Amino acid sequence: MSSPFRFTLKATDGSARLGELTTPHGVVQTPAFMPVGTQGAVKATRHRDVEEAGAEIILANTYHLFLRPGDELIARRGGLHRFIGWNHPILTDSGGFQVFSLAERCVVTDDGADFRSHLDGSRHLLTPARAVDIQARLGSDIAMVLDECLAYPATREDVAQSMRRSAQWAARCRERLTQLRSRSVDGVTVTNPCQAQFGIVQGGIFQDLRDESIGATVAVGFEGYAIGGLSVGEPIDVMYKVVADTAARLPETQPRYLMGTGMPADLVECVARGIDLFDCVLPTRNARNGQLFTSEGRLNIKNARYTEDDRPLDPRCGCYTCRTHSRAYLRHLYLAGEMTAGALNTLHNLSFYLDTMRRIRDAIAFRTFDSFRQEFVRSASRLSPQDS
């Protein structure tokens, strides 16, 4: 079967790459940012707004959808795309991050992650094969292998052991997907026969361990490679260094996905180091918590200084929120606890992130990425936009 999954490099500018990711549910221009829709919804928004903001792909989560409403229920409804009504590409995370974020309810062994559900306390063993099966039922366009994400700081020994376990899990995940593709497994509905699978490089901040992880993961052979285990508390310059050195050693012809990053300036900096795909909860979570990203820096709509500010969040933004509403009104909505505040703020932050990605792609295409990067990092890193 010829896979409709394909990655095409269209141009480069330094280490920055302009590409195109073709999936069963559409094409994604890269570098791309994937809004996080853990439970099959980008929180506080409708898909319409996510599309309008410019998203071409979203992320959903294996662990959450497995627990509720259940991957088999979703498979019976024709898969995740049909169930949630999003007809564009979807990447599903494997639940690996929950090994990290729900660590106190999870015991990791070489077999997999033994979770106690955060919903009802029930126990579930998430094995590499199980993570693959669940994602096969969901039918996402890109499935991630199960991995273990450690907190920072971690000892070299712990990171090495964890990385090797993740590498073994990656091999098992690939093996399972191969079985599913050859239809040699009963009882698993493969909703999307052309689902791609990405491996995940671990190794913390130890480059030799990263190198070992790259070797093992690339040897298995995936449609794309992710860098995991970063943006977990390490210093930003360390993160940049690991990204640069790791991305440089990954196969040039395949997409590179930096998991869980980051602030707007981080996106630009990591594109500069060879990353093609990003996801992060910051634009959506911070929007719900009143922090907005603008071309002039971060803005906290709760601050009293915006009480009578008639300007839009960002005068250079063309999103519905900025076209229609003032900071004064958005502050009022937020303080009044209106749900609309979360929706409008999320639309803006996603628009800002996705517009940033668009500008990044343009800059690479015009080979002006480096000057774009310098200018962007200077303005976006401010804590608050200048007054009047």
Added chain:
RNA sequence: GGGGAGGUGGCGGAGCGGUCAAUCGCAGCAGACUGUAAAUCUGCCGCCCUAGUGGCUACGGAGGUUCGAACCCUCCCCUCCCCA
């Protein structure tokens, strides 16, 4: 007119002799958030300052009892409820 309840920091509302500048909630002020158990969490929140086991003024008002009162007593002022 008769009977009853009560007046505490912006609001609501604890406290009923010392450890009370006073629990808590709301409101207010600021901060955090990075493959989402998060429309969440944290700090501050009488006044002053060199921001502290610091100073000052405080629990309707005025007196009093006591080593010590938001808490007990007396009087006054003011609310609310029930019956006429």
